[in-house]
Amino acid sequence: MAYQQQRFFQSITNTLTRKKIRKCREKLGNGHDAELHFTVADLYQHLGENALALESYHAAVRSLLNQGMPLKQADSDNLIVLYKHILQLSPMHEEIAEKLGQEYLRRGLTYRAVELHTLVTERYIKHGEYQRATQHY
Numbered sequence: 001m002a003y004q005q006q007r008f009f010q011s012i013t014n015t016l017t018r019k020k021i022r023k024c025r026e027k028l029g030n031g032h033d034a035e036l037h038f039t040v041a042d043l044y045q046h047l048g049e050n051a052l053a054l055e056s057y058h059a060a061v062r063s064l065l066n067q068g069m070p071l072k073q074a075d076s077d078n079l080i081v082l083y084k085h086i087l088q089l090s091p092m093h094e095e096i097a098e099k100l101g102q103e104y105l106r107r108g109l110t111y112r113a114v115e116l117h118t119l120v121t122e123r124y125i126k127h128g129e130y131q132r133a134t135q136h137y
């Protein structure tokens with residue numbers, strides 16, 4: 001009985017989450033609202049639809065970067081969070097790791113850039129990709 005209740009509530013939650021996604025997408029249209037893209041990405045991730053979440057995180061990044069440079073500190077903070085979310089879903093995404101490292105350096109957070117490249121290096125070593133590990137190291 002408890003299992004049936006759990007599945008029932010999960011079904012309701014999924015339905016409400018999809019409804020929220022539709023509403024956000026309607027508001028978004030073809031616009032460049034990074035916050036809405038971020039919300040949609042989080043909702044997709046909640047549903048376990050990681051490919052759609054990644055697509056929405058990337059759209060949020062593009063929306064932030066379309067504002068031009070230099071970014072305000074709050075936008076830079078959001079960009080860093082977005083890059084981290086992408087790397088969480090796609091840990092071997094070298095381009096995003098590089099962009100995150102560049103944003104850390106741009107902000108003067110050298111120690112975080114070093115930590116990031118060390119982490120990427122360890123991932124490459126774990127996967128036996130020693131040439132790439134050496135490049136990051």
